Amino acid sequence: MALTKVIGSGLSGATISSGNVLSIPKQAGMYEHIMSKVSTSDGQLAPSAGIRFNSVFSSDYITYKVVIGYLNWTGGSGGDLTFRFLTSTDTDISTSNYSYTLTNQRHNSDSYLAISGENQAQAIIFKDLWNDTSGGVHGELNIYNVVAPVIDGANTDKGTLYRPMVVNDLVGYADGVDHYTRQSGMVRYNSSQADTYYTGFTLQFGQEERALTHIQVYGLRVHA
Numbered sequence: 001m002a003l004t005k006v007i008g009s010g011l012s013g014a015t016i017s018s019g020n021v022l023s024i025p026k027q028a029g030m031y032e033h034i035m036s037k038v039s040t041s042d043g044q045l046a047p048s049a050g051i052r053f054n055s056v057f058s059s060d061y062i063t064y065k066v067v068i069g070y071l072n073w074t075g076g077s078g079g080d081l082t083f084r085f086l087t088s089t090d091t092d093i094s095t096s097n098y099s100y101t102l103t104n105q106r107h108n109s110d111s112y113l114a115i116s117g118e119n120q121a122q123a124i125i126f127k128d129l130w131n132d133t134s135g136g137v138h139g140e141l142n143i144y145n146v147v148a149p150v151i152d153g154a155n156t157d158k159g160t161l162y163r164p165m166v167v168n169d170l171v172g173y174a175d176g177v178d179h180y181t182r183q184s185g186m187v188r189y190n191s192s193q194a195d196t197y198y199t200g201f202t203l204q205f206g207q208e209e210r211a212l213t214h215i216q217v218y219g220l221r222v223h224a
Contacts, residue, residue: 050204061219075207128176
């Protein structure tokens, strides 16, 4: 009886099945889980081509948040973590249209190290990762301008003028400079496409991922 009262007052549209399973409608204006990647053994997710998140973009969401709880790889230290968008049936977008910036804040230095790239085949989002089990990277990516959601009945489609952007903010140990670092930056894919062109993304590092790597993707659901 108490459960019925909660549904009536706070969870409009929720239902209880004959097996007493509660179903709650999708909630607009909230981040909603889309996909998880968890590795229980080395190379389970990325035997060669990085960790791939295909078919995560749709008009149901206005923006996307990628939460990296832990990401590491088994190969040598000092490599770079890179980002690419995907299209169609899990195809890398590797044309040289990526621009990026990356600022490296170090734990025992007042100065900053900064790198940038233009017309690249991929974007660097963490430089000089330390591959020790106690190393790896953690943090978030926020992805914008990849889809055309319908918000309050208004179609936001801009046609073939979508050039997505990423804001990346990761922390870890940078092997190349021997410092704990916060590496923050942005990515722009600088080629106009339709909103349906981009289907997902890949995180690449040229090696197998280390066991216990775990990453989740969320979307901010639009108001219909």
